[in-house]
Structures are given as C-alpha cells and as structure tokens.
Amino acid sequence: MDEIAHTATCASPGEVVTGNVMPILHQVRHALHDLLETGKSEVIDLRSIPMGPGEEGRLAEALGKGEVEVRMSALGPSEIIETRYPGVWLVTHFNNDNEIIGKFIEICAIPGLVMAQDEDIRAGLVQLNEQLT
C-alpha cells in the first residue's frame, strides 16, 4: 500500500495534488469488497471528481494493467482495461474525434457494455439469415 500511496500522492515537481486519488482508491477497495460479499457492482464517474493535471495519469498508474484489454468501436472507440486488481475496470469512451466523452471505473466481473446486447444479437441474426438465404 505504501507504494500505491507513493504513486498516488507524490507529484513530480510542478504537479498539483488535490488529494483525491487516495480516496478513490479506497472507494474502489470498498466496492471490490462489496462485489465479493454481495455481488453488487459499482461505477465511479471520474469526470465528477476534481483532478489536477497529471492526477488521472497517476490514478491509472496506481491501478496498473491486468490481463484483459477490450477495444470497442460503437459510436466511436471505447477502451475497457482490467486493472491489476481483477474486477476493477478502467473504462474510457471516446467520440469519433477520439475526444474523451466519459471515463469511469467499473467494479464488476465484466462491464455490461462488453457483452453482446440481445437487440444487437437479434439484428445480427437477421443479417446472417439474410446473408444465408
């Protein structure tokens, strides 16, 4: 934890620390615990939390990278990365100009968006049917 605390709070010279990185990590820890105990998933909207320049980077650094990386292309690209803590996902949505339109931490087995949606499956089936007939 010391190392995380270090990464999370020690800014390089010229950087600004709001002190919001550590609380987010704690929130993630509680959410992970809840996920195991009750199966309840949680989403944290990173855009609602004040962040100084470089702080989002430090948060990402503190979370690290895990085994799964998903790239999606639906109404612009999306990036869904499992962090070094399984069950904690860093989700970033972009628009077609590659501008960020949403950034979340999701605590769940797998983010719902990754799963194929019934409606899309149905549409895909229709399409496949059309192709095969």
Added chain:
Amino acid sequence: MSASLEKGIHALKEQINAPVASFFSSCVRCGLCAEACLFFTETGNPKYTPIHKLEPMRRVWQQEYTFWGRFAKALGLSKPVTDKELGDWETLVYDSCTLCGRCSMVCPVGNDITYMIRKMREGMAASGHAPEGLVGATKLAVTVGSPMGVKLPALQAQIRQVEAETGLKVPVNVEGADYMLLLSSMEIMNFPEFIGAVAKILDKAKVSWTISSEAFEATNSGIQIGVSEIAAELVQRIVDAADKLKVKNVISPECGHAYMAIRWEGPNLVGKPFSFRVVHVLELLDELRADGRLKLSSKETQRLTYHDPCQVSRRGGVVDQPRRLMDMVAENFDEMPESGTMNWCCGAGGGVSSNERADDLRLQVFKRKKAQLEAVKPDALVSACSNCRIHLEDGLEKYGMDIPVLSLTETIAEHLADE
C-alpha cells in the same frame, strides 16, 4: 451653607481631564474591578463594583466632553445627573471606598479608578453629599488643626510624658533642623509611644529633627472629603511651618493618607514644588539602615507578618523599605498571600474611619484581612499606619482573633542597639 447640585456638577466638570476621559472611554464593563474590591468580595453586592461608584461622573463626562454626548445633550436626549442621584451615590463614594487603589491595579484596560473616586468626591462635597462624620472632621481640621480636635497642649502633654519615659529631649520648634516630624492625631492620642520610638531612633542615628508647634498634624481631611482648597490650606500650614523652621526634610509619620497628602498631593494642591523633601518615616529608617546608622541588638523572635497600608505601598511607592526593615528586625517574617502592591486594604482608609455610618460595613469587609491573616497565622501583625492599626485591632477583636498589632517603627525602636 451653600452646597448645591450646580456646584457639584461644576466641580465634576472641572475635575475631568485627559486621564479621566481615557479611563471612561476604555471601560468595557468587564467587572474585574469588583473582584479586586473588598467591599464587593466581602458583601457580594454588585453595587460595590468600583467603576459603578463613578456612574454620575461618567455621565457628566459623556454629556460634557464627548462629541456624541454633547450632541445628544443639545437634542435633549440625555438625562442630566440629579441631586438625588448624587445623594444615592454618597455611600458608594465615601462609605464603601477606602481609595485603596486595588481596582486600579487589576483593571485590564488600565483605568485608575481610585484616581477618579478622589476626583468624584470633589463633586460630592461641593453638592453637599459628604458624610457627616467627614464634614465634622474636616471642620475640626481647619478650625482646630486636627480632625480629632487635638490641640497643642495635648501634644505638649504627650511630649512631656515621652521625655519622662525615654529620658530624651523631644525638640520642638528647632530652627534649622534637618527633619521636621509630622504626626497624626491618632498617634498623639492613641499611640504616643510612636513619638518616643522616633525620638530614640533619631537620637541614636544622630539625626537633627524637630516638631513644629504650628503644624504638627499630618493628616488631611480635605483630601478624604474631596475639597482641594481645604486640603491646600492644610498643606500650606505645613509648608509655612517647614519654611519658618528652615528644615530640609519633612517626615510623614506612620499614616497612609497623611503620606499621600503631603508627599504626592501636597505640591499640586499648593500649586508649587516644595522647598523641602518629604519622606515617609519608613523611608527614613531604611535610609539610616543603609547608612549603617540604624543598628539593632536583637531581633523579634515571634512569627510576624506585615500589613501594607495602601497609601504607603500601592499608592505611595514605599514597598521594599518596610520589607528590608522587617528582615532586619524579625527572625520569622512571613508575607501574606497578595502582599505589597497587591495587598488587601484593612477597610478603614480614605475617610471611612471618620464616618461612623460606615462602621458596620468596615467591620464586615475586614473578613478579607481576616482570611489573609488566617493563611499566615502570625503571632503578631506589623503595620505602619495608625489608622490601619486602630481598625485592625477593632476587626481582630470583633472576630475574636488574638493577634497583637505592632508599629514597625516602634518594633525597631525596641530592638535598638545601645552602644
């Protein structure tokens, strides 16, 4: 028979100066002065809060000497001070204030409340609200020369008695003497031993001294009642006698207010500096001690404590001298809690003892001194003011305490080395 409200207000207006204005401007009504006043602490009655005793004078200041007060007065918004109010304040200003000055030491904004009470009495006296006892004493002081009506023959009789007892000559009207001794009537009538003690000490120390037959009274009722011109007249008698005998020094006896009157108020009352120096008898004794001219052969062995007369120490500045003398004469000298400039008044100074109306009150507030003495439990109590001594004896008797009250000068005289 011409005292009037107008004269009183006039006198108050006359008395208000920059210090008074700064004091009234600064008071925040914190009430801390109450806890410094034995009339409050021993009665618990808030009307005895020192600053409250000045309320009519404060109103005169506000109405006459502040811009918004003048403004309000011009608009008829302020309530003038009435004769009834001054009458109501009479007991507060005379009976329940000994001018001890303790409140002036604790006021956090630095108000010298005592200084103002002294001034307020000018207005009270001019408006005819001085207590009967003090009026009588003042009349005697002016007409007879002593507030107790002690005349020269009485003094001469006491001198003869002293001369017989000591075998020493008490010099009277000796021109060119270095020191002229003043006495308080109480000393002449109640403690003539004091004259003998001074005679013995000064004889051993080879000090040339005298007593004037024209001005031997040291006390000044004019100050206690608050009439400056009467006070000035009484001081002038001493000045004239001192000039006539061409003395270099005048000794104020063991009396607090006498010292205040002649040492600190005197020159201001007569309007010019004295041609002679004024010393309190303890100051003189301490000087002689320092010069090696005051030698003792033995010491007092009983446990002693020293009661500071307010006008000698807190208001007079003779604080260290009595302590050096006590150390010299006593083997076992213990200070009371809150001594020196923070000492508690006996309860009878400032004219209270001349005012029979205040007799019960002064004995009631003596409980403060009683508590102080109980903390030390001395075998005897030493002081340097005949007025304090009489009241201390009264108080001790009333509360059934068997503690003798001694004069510091007399105690020293008893232990003088023979050589």
Added chain:
Amino acid sequence: MSKDLTIGEALRQRGVSRRGFLKFCAATASMMALPPGMAPVIAAALEKARRPSVIWLSFQECTGCTESLTRSHSPTVEGLIFDTISLDYHHTLQAAAGDAAEAARVAAMEENYGNYILVVDGSIPTGNPGFSTIAGISNLDMLRETAAGAAAIVSVGTCAAYGGIPHANPNPTGAASVSDLVSDKPIINVPGCPPIPVVITGVLAHYLTFGTIPELDDLGRPRAHYGQSIHDRCYRRPFYDKGLFAETFDDEGAKKGWCLYKLGCKGPTTYNACATTKWNEGTSFPIESGHPCLGCSEPDFWDGGGFYKALSTPTADITRTAVYAVGAGAAAGIALGAMNRTKQKRMAKEHEKVTIDDLEKGD
C-alpha cells in the same frame, strides 16, 4: 428524419447499435451529472421519448453560445442529442432566411403549440424596440409571441439568463433577461459566457429523458451542474487552504499552480461545472490554464469589480477616503478637544471656593 420517431428509433436508423446506445446513455448520465447507475433509466426513457420540437431565438448576443454548442464538426454525443431534437428554427444555423425563416418559426409554433421547447440566447432590449429586430419584429415581441406556446424555456448563456454583457452598467439598451420578461413558463437558466456545451445538452437530455425540467437553484440554474462553486471543486483548492497563492502571473507560485485568489479569481462566488466537467472534451478549464475564473455564470459578473482584483478587496478607493477622514477627524478632533479644554479651564476659573461652611446644603 420523421418527427414521429422515438429517439431510440432515430439513433438506430443512423446505424447506432444497442451497445453504442448504451454507451451514449452512460456518457449522457455523466453529462447530466447524474450517478452512473442512472444510465439504464436514461436508456429506457430515451428509447421511448419523442423528439421534441425546438425553436431557438437569438437576441442581443455574440453567437458565442451557439458556437460553443456547434463548434464540433463530427457527431459528438452533444451533437447527437442535438441531432435527435427537431431544431425547427435557429436563424444562424438554418438554411432558410427572411420570410421563409419566419414562416418556419410560425409553422413550428402552430404545429407544436404548447409542446415545443424555446431556447433563447442573448438579452432583450427593453429600451427602444429598434435596438434589435429580426425580420422587422422587435426582440421583445418575438419573445412574448414565441414564449406563449412553449412548454419550457431554456435561457442559454448569461445574456439570456441574467442580461449579461448588454446589461452591464450603464446598460444603454435596457437589456433584460428572459426571466425578467416571462413569468408564466418554466425557465431553465444555463448561464455562462459561454455555457459549457455539455451543460446545454445535458439540460435538453434531462428534458428528453424525464419530460420535466431539472431541479433548479434560486437563480434558476440546474443544481446538477451549478450546485457547487468552482472554488469547492477546484483542484487548486488545497493551495488556498494552505495559504499558497500566485501573486503575479509569472511568479514561482503561478508556475507551481498555486491558487489564483489573489489574482482576482471569482471561483469562490461562482457556481458552474467547469472544474469537473471542464472544457474541450474535458481537457482543461480556465484555472487549469492559469487564469482566474471571471465568474461568467453569475448575474452581473461584468460589473463585479475588476477581473484581476481579489474578491475581498473593496470596489471603492478606501485609502483616499481614509486619508481624508484622518484629516477631517484630526481637524474636528482638535476643535472639539480645544472646546473641551476651554470648558474645563473655564470651570476651573469660575470655581467657587468651597469652605468648611459650604459642606452642607443650602436652603
């Protein structure tokens, strides 16, 4: 695109997958400053919501607000929201001009009477009606006429919300805000100069999603976006609390990113979402770029003292007043003091001698 389509249908027609729609809803929830858990609710609501008709009126304004909203060429989420509405009249954006444009407005009003959303940017002159007219119609008349059939009014930008720059002292045109002139319709103020684009669309999204206007503060602003001050959400706040301030724009403090309070930052009295939502797709906001907040989303921000004067400093020249006051006080004080002194001396001079016979009261 037919007006009868629901938003869900409209998006699907554009080839947006369900997954894309859900992503859109997640981003919309974020935009509306709603908790992320609200995304499915938004999805369900938007799926069925009808595309509302919107009439956009521009009065005394600089087009900055429209620019803010439309500056992006590609379909952003805000753009999509915008695309899903039926923008029936916007004289800057629409192709039609002159009578044709006015005809479109009148037609949209008649067709959707009582149901359309009226968006206003710019303040309305209440002085000479000729100060600002469109197709010969004064702004005031057009506002009254169009507002009459609106379901709700969105005042976009500080000019429409509070009068803005045209209203600044001495306000030569008698500029007034929409809420000054219309009182019988729900009005949502989206102030800012310009407002953050996602806030504009967030408000529209809210209306689309819930069919109601969002919760407003006492200045008519949606609490979701204007509920907290810039200062409270500012990443430089810790420096304020520690007392570390930039004193000039190029000192060490400025370089270290310390608080800009002393340089006139109005963050403490300004309510807006800049500090978290940020600008340019969340890139940054003025304070992050090193400039103090001007307080542009507050009424009369233009008249609130200098932009570079610290909030706590007086707007008047107190120093000069104090100097004059000392002079006047000294003169008056010496005069009054001299009067006091004279009075006191006179009292002493007129003193009647008190003798022992005067110690008792006369008759």
Added chain:
Amino acid sequence: MSEIELFNWIRGPALQIATLIFVVGVVVRILEVLVLGRKQDLSEARGSGVAGGLRTIISRMFPDRGTLQRSTFNVIAGYVFHVGFLVTLLFYTPHILLFRDSLGVSWPALPTPVIDATAVVTLIALIAVLVHRIQHKVMRFLSGFQDYLVWLVTFLPLLTGYFAFHRVVLDPQAMIAVHILSVELFMVVFPFTKLMHTFTLFMARYYNGHIAGRRGVKT
C-alpha cells in the same frame, strides 16, 4: 437594485461611508481625550512616569494572580475571543488582501483550516462571554443596552464570516455581502461605544502607569 448592485454598493459606497464614520470618529475621540490634557504633576518624582506608563501598556495585558484565580473564566474567555477575533481579522487571506489593497501593507496569512478553527473557538468564546454577562451578577448589574449592542456587532462579523466561508445559510455572494455589511455596522458603531477601548486603553494604561511610575510603584 439587483443582488450584485447591492453587493457592489456594500463593497463600495457603503464601505466608504463606514470608513469615513469609523476613521473620523476614532480620530475625534482620541483627540478629544488627548487635547483635554492634564496638569503637570509638581510632586518630586521617585521613579520615571514615562517608563511606568510604557511598562503598564504591556504589563496590563497579563492579569495578576489573584484576578486570574478569582475570575478565571472571565479572563480566559476574554483572552480567547480577543485573540481569536484579531487572528481571524488579521491572518485570513482575503482580509490581508483587503488591507494590502487599502493600506498598502501585507503580511503572511495563516492556513484557512486554522482560521476556520479559530473562528469556531472565537464564536464559542463570544457566546460564553454573553452567557457569562447575563449570569454573572456584577456583569449583569453593570451591563446596559450598549454592552449588548457591542457584543452583537462584534459577534455578527464572525458569524456571517463563518457562514460565508462555509457557504451556508445564504448563497455565498449574499452571505459575503451580509458579512461586509456586518463589518460596516461594527465600524459605524465603533466610535460611539466602548469599542473605543481598542485605542483608548493605551492612553488609559499609560496614564495609570505614569501616575504609579512617578511614585515608584510598579503596576
């Protein structure tokens, strides 16, 4: 008048009026006292009056033992609210900026959490002294309308400042306006009331110490 116009009036003309009354009033009252003068003391001095006066200005900041023991609450609460009032007034950044802007001098500020805590302590102390004033028989006896008015005008700037700092009760702009207004009230009331002790106590202590100093008494 719109809210901001009112706010600007409070920060502008109203502040000027308050400053004018405050400064003129204080200067007049100080001079009114000083010019009145006093007679030269003709008695032979035992010690230095000037030294005594100057010493007393400092020494009266500290109570004697007996007073501290007998009036512990009064002394401590008095200290706390005076120090707290001055700390919040003089060491809060926005206040320092105000002084820098109007007087041209500035000094380092204290961290805002410290100011925040100080304000709370001061408010509590002020409430305590009010309760004390009402309950203590001497203080209640001595107190009149002016004493409660002065308490109120001292309390309000702290309370409104605290509210403004925490953005509660009113929206912050309005709260700051109310805060400044309360300070203006304080300034206007100042020269006419015992608040003048802020300045005159130096004179009072000096005169007292001068009288005592000449007599060789340490006060």
